[in-house]
Each structure stands twice: as structure tokens, then as C-alpha cells.
Amino acid sequence: MHYLFFLLPLLILLLCTSHSTWAPFQSNQVKEICSHMTAKERRRAVGRGAVFGLILGGLFGVIGFFGMPIGKWLFDSFLTGVIIIQPVALIVMGISFWKLKPLIDQSQKEFLASTQWSEEQGLTSDKIVLRRS
Numbered sequence: 758m759h760y761l762f763f764l765l766p767l768l769i770l771l772l773c774t775s776h777s778t779w780a781p782f783q784s785n786q787v788k789e790i791c792s793h794m795t796a797k798e799r800r801r802a803v804g805r806g807a808v809f810g811l812i813l814g815g816l817f818g819v820i821g822f823f824g825m826p827i828g829k830w831l832f833d834s835f836l837t838g839v840i841i842i843q844p845v846a847l848i849v850m851g852i853s854f855w856k857l858k859p860l861i862d863q864s865q866k867e868f869l870a871s872t873q874w875s876e877e878q879g880l881t882s883d884k885i886v887l888r889r890s
Contacts, residue, residue: 785889795872802868824841869882
């Protein structure tokens with residue numbers, strides 16, 4: 758848990774200096790929208806990604822943190838609990854992400870449709886394709 762104290766300043770530094778909206782599978786349409794974002798919209802997009810990453814990383818850390826006492830209780834070893842709980846955490850997080858994916862995608866489409874350039878182009882969330890096919 759103490760590693761969060763080191764990661765938080767790095768995240769804040771990254772948010773203040775990097776405004777990249779690149780993603781490996783984003784569609785050409787999303788690249789076009791991102792290339793026309795205002796500075797405020799770009800900061801908001803990067804912030805949304807950072808929050809999503811913090812939530813996922815935080816959940817993984819919290820589950821691992823609770824794995825230590827469970828391991829101590831079941832196996833008389835903190836490390837064994839973490840080793841057993843982390844794969845379970847990954848599976849639970851994967852299933853949760855898969856179930857929440859439509860909501861996350863819709864939220865992303867609505868955000869992209871709300872940008873100034875998208876509104877000028879008449880793009881709505883139902884017309885935006887997030888990923889390359």
C-alpha cells in the first residue's frame with residue numbers, strides 16, 4: 758500500500774505534463790476528434806483515463822491488501838494470501854470490466870460527442886466508432 762505514496766506524485770506530474778490521447782486500437786474517427794480537441798477537452802480526456810487507471814489499480818491493490826490477512830488466517834502466511842488472492846482479483850476485475858464495458862464505451866462516446874469539434878461536425882454518440890475493426 759505504501760507504493761501509492763510514490764505513484765500519486767508521478768501521476769500528478771504526468772497529468773500536468775502529458776496530454777496524449779493516443780490509444781492502440783482507437784479508430785481513425787476518434788483520432789480525428791482528439792486531434793481537434795481544445796486544451797481543456799484534452800486535459801479532461803487525460804484525466805478521465807487517469808481516473809479509470811487509478812480505479813483499476815486501486816481495486817487490485819485493495820484486493821491484495823485484504824489478501825494478506827486472509828492468507829495469514831488460512832495459511833499462516835501473508836505472502837501466500839497475496840499470491841492466491843491476486844489471480845482471483847484479476848479474474849474478478851476482468852469479469853467486472855467485461856460486464857461494465859458497454860457502459861464505459863457509451864460514456865466515452867458521449868464525452869467524445871460533447872467536444873466542440875464533434876458538435877460542429879454534427880457527430881452524436883451513436884455515430885462514433887471507438888475501435889478499429
